[in-house]
Amino acid sequence: MIQLDARDKAILLELQQESRLSYAEMGSRVGLSPAAVHDRVKKLERKGVIRAYKIQVDPEALGLKLTAFVAIRLDNNFTGREIQPGLEQFHQIEEVHSIAGENDLLLKVRTSDTKALEALIYRIKAVPGIARITSTIVLSTALEGRPLVPGESDESIELR
Structure with a gap:
């Protein structure tokens, strides 16, 4: 498993929700400069954490x-x-x-x-x-294509 810090995890969540964000917008959301976001995204791509950027079609x-x-x-x-x-x-x-x-x-x-x-x-x-x-x-779908939460283990999920 690749170690991710809190900012890497925040970047991954943001990209999963809106992959077309500019580095400047992403930086303002996660508290980093656009250059720092760019470096982190490229590192995540090289390590294979980010595999692809895709559109979601209805x-x-x-x-x-x-x-x-x-x-x-x-x-x-x-x-x-x-x-x-x-x-x-x-x-x-x-x-x-x-x-x-x-x-x-x-x-x-x-x-x-x-x-x-x-x-x-x-x-x-x-x-x-x-x-x-x-x-x-399938009659209806309540959840589909949800963002993955990086680093969340099964133990931290509470089912009710």
Whole structure:
């Protein structure tokens, strides 16, 4: 784990919330000069803490009104890495996670409607190595894409 001081953590939180901030604006928010912010951001990029800068697009604005999670159980002779190339062909798949439990992979997919989801599922089923698929349709999303809080351990989170 990379050691981050309070200012590095503040910079990371600010960038996650608004990555287009100028170094001057960021500096005023975290109490540093623009040059000091620039140096810290470049250091965080070199160390791999900051991997990329991205935009967040509204899926509904693109006609992708349906979000679903698709759980995949693999044939015993296959691994997630072996079928990954087969999944990469589907632009509707937003995320692929290797998971523990009854299933092996969990996909987050976005489609226009249930008919498009059904068609996608049938196409995914044709990928060699997939034994079973189950899906769950998302009704609403309360939290998504939240900023990561640097250095916060599980012990400091209180669940109620």
